[in-house]
Amino acid sequence: MKKSFAILIALLIFATSFSQNKFGNPEVDPVQIQKTYTDWSVYQSKKIMLSRDFTALDAASKEISKEAFLDQLANGNFIPIRLKSEESVYVYKLFKILPKTDTSIKATINQIGFDAYKNYKMEGTAFPKFSFKDLDGNLVTNESMKGKIIVIKCWYIHCTPCIREFPQVNKLVSEYKDRKDIVFMSLAEDSAEQLKTFLARKPLSYSVIPDMKEYMNTALQLNSFPTHFIINKEGVISKVLPNFESLEVALVKASKL
Incomplete structure (x- = not known):
């Protein structure tokens, strides 16, 4: 009996160890x-x-x-x-x-x-309503973006990690250039004048929307930059990401859906 009990205890310990x-x-x-x-x-x-x-x-x-x-x-x-x-x-x-x-x-x-x-x-919630005009004067809205995957980068000029990503995100845009159903858009805190001067030295392949500080603070409630969003074709946020490395992995998955 004692031997059977000892074997039972040993098996329980093994099972616990295995599960961990x-x-x-x-x-x-x-x-x-x-x-x-x-x-x-x-x-x-x-x-x-x-x-x-x-x-x-x-x-x-x-x-x-x-x-x-x-x-x-x-x-x-x-x-x-x-x-x-x-x-x-x-x-x-x-x-x-x-x-x-x-x-x-x-x-x-x-x-x-x-x-x-x-x-x-x-994630899983609708991206807040928007009507943006980019630096080239193009108007983009929730309605005009229906049926497209939207990749959004939130940033500002004096954010060092945001700028450090530029070569990587520019390369990402190039990799998906043949996907007409994927749009790359960035929201920046800074004014149009400041952005045009800055981007002349540091190009960004995303379309750039100026004066987005209030929208990012109130509608998106952001307190960390950069922040990236992937919005699916139904206008729902599929991923919110803190850096390029995470974005790259998530976009591969989203682009295959």
């Missing part, structure tokens, strides 16, 4: 990566893309919804780590932030989590 490790082990040491803000910042900027589709695990290795995962990042005391998997498979797990960890790490994670959560909640 079936997604793989962390690709970095969750303790070591918290040693310095710089180490963590470099890791998260290259490896953690919260706007993409991923399998979410809580601190106990239990699978949870993406919404719950982002909520815990925004309001909890966790650090996200990717688990080892195939290149195209993304599994992120929450690990506790240690007591002696630099407080800047937690503060930054909470902010990143908040932004990602807000963006995620916008």
